[in-house]
Amino acid sequence: MAGTSDAALRERARRVIPGGMYGHQRAGLFPENFPQYLSHGEGALIRDVDGREFVDLLCGYGPIVLGYQHPGVEAAAAAQRRQADCQNAPSARMVELAELLVDVVDHADWAYLAKNGTDATTTCLTIARAATGRSVVLVARGSYHGAAPWCTPGLAGVLPSDRAALRYFEYNDHASLRAAVDEAGDDLAGIIVTPFKHNDGEDQELVDPAFARELRQVCDSRNAVLILDDVRCGFRLNFGGSWESLGIQPDLSAWGKAVSNGYTVSAILGIEALRDAATSIFSTGTYWFAAVPMAAAIATINAIRDEDGIAAMERAGELLRSGIVEQARANDLAISYTGPAQMPYFRFLADTDFERMMHFSRVALDHGVYIHPRHNWFVSVAHTDEIVARALAGTEAAFRAVRDRFGDG
Template sequence: MREAKVIYSVRTCVPLPPSREPLPLNFANSQALFRRAAEVIPGGIYGHTTPAATLPGATPYYAVEGFGCRYRDLDGNTFIDFLCGYGPMLLGYHHPEVEDAATAARARGAAFNHPTPLMVELAEALVARIDFADWAVFAKNGADLTSWTVMVAREYTGRPKILKIRGAYHGTHAWCTLGHGGLIPEDRAHIHDFPFNDVAALETLFALHRGRIAGLILTPFHHPAFADSELPSPAFVAACNRLCREHGTLQILDDVRCGFRLSTGGSHSVYGYTPDLSIYCKAIANGHPLSAAVGRAALKPAASRVFLTGSYWNDPAPMAAALATLAVIERDNIPARLAALGERFVTGFLALGEKHGVPLRASGPPAMPYVRVADDPSFIRTQQLCAAAVAEGVFLHPHHNWFISAAHTEADIDEALQRLDTAFLNLSLSS
């Protein structure tokens, strides 16, 4: 077993550049721990981080610590991270202003009998930043509030039906999970889906269920796993806005993944949606557990009638982290920075594909890009490309969109591209 190297200390927050690892990287500690985990944890690692969907042995299974845009795994390998914890890591691991705020709040206590004043301050901060928002509520995970906003739409309209985009992810609750286990047909009795950007299909559903549709839940752009990302067409956005207005249906924007990455005030403004309710989560507190839903004034009475609580939901530290994160996002115009860095990364990545004769396809906004091997329906070649990138110390996911963080610098992007150049040289793709 190789001894894990200390690449940097998060306690002293002194970052060091990653060491150049000999190929192939060693994931022996990760794999040994995974075998132990499988004895006591169903599936060993469950959910979206399961290693089951990637090439066996090609990626680490356990992280140990992170700083900025890099993290270290259990075997001492370090990676320039382009997954950013599947989204929460907006400003980078261990952002000093966020951590100081969270630590100061934590020092005063956790999970009190009551909310703290931080909850009011945070609601005020969201209402000030998000143009259509008149109120805010808080929970821990995205799914807590995608499900709650669906209930608010039903309470407000007195209608049962919810329209959703086919293949869109809104969490693990029964009405929306992409999994198959444990469901009964009644869970989806009033959920109807349609293909993203398909105006005709949406119009048909509105006509078919006239007067019965409580809410239309959307993501700002479509970012399914095992597929290219898809931006909304102006005609689709206009149809969503018009149909909701005409039918008295609430528009719910699930901004859990994109929120505060594309715009400082919520992603609806980027594409022109007119939501009644929006949900934020991943980036809002730079990794501290918090989600938020906001809504229009008219929905406040209905929102106050839909019971909402959880054991840890008043915990002040994540709220302090969110206030600090939102302040940095606005002060440093983080979305503009992410877009510029993402553009640099994607342009460089595509150029490497051309240089090495590997046709690539890029999709999604530059701040949340996804690049895969073109003409690769099984995603095997994309898995091989990502495995080669990981072997060179660049963490890419083969079938989930990527994230740029504000902790990436131009030098980090260029270093990642240099490493990818080597990855392409070592790459042998299945035919």
């Protein structure tokens, strides 16, 4: 069970927060020994309010790309905080961050800054519709693009009209895509797609380059807008955009999470042809122009580049992958371990209701490793060989526990 300080906070929260907690950070989604409240983070380690320390393999659901309390990022944020943060108008950091994003992301001619991934993806759809004068956007079935009514996985309070202009296709399925395009007809405004398939509770699936090329060709032939939702993956797979290595450029891309190492910034990046449409829409927020997160983002992007951060994350992820796969083999347990090394998804093949993963996660936490039982994991630049070895010591105990309780598979 979680500790006494955590339990007391949960009891207080039940009186003042709907459900005691909401969204994807509800402890009820985890085994019972997971804390609801955390207190500290440093490097690749976190502590809960009861003082328990864990190797973090979730990284705040992705934003922590350099590790907690990265000196350069924290220094930049502190320096800006001494001047000002949220004011009547933005600081020079806004221009500097936009310039940096345009400089490092190949397809970007301009940047539109916001706060959350949902802000970014929703603004992308708005720009696509403003640019084309059309309504329909194609979305891969089961793909997560945020928590607005048009895309939230929870349907309470969502109206059919919120999704009336969406059509769906299966990721990496050419025939399904063509059928959705035909259904949209002359009203196709755009297609939004993630760099690879990472649907909740499913094996991850890398994009087929031929499928990515067809998405680009469809949008070109229909004068529609190709939107790459890089909120989860941006600055983790490639420095200039997740499809940089494929040589396929979107018209718009949505960025978040790793942009600022935990500070609240997201971005919409676009091509020159969409500049006027981006200028024409009204999309804003009170805190969208805050300077401290923008200063942190500048420092984060520079640090990822200067520290060869993507290669460091890939190395750490490969060490983790090889260790997990070997532990499963040694314990005669059949697993699936999919996706990029920096963002792996792991499950037991014999699981029907995540019961093995829940037990695995419970035991791993008791041995100092914080993982998610049904969401993909993340590694950061701070996951050194020593930290990965520490994590693998915990997962080894968890594999033994699964074998002992469930037998093989």
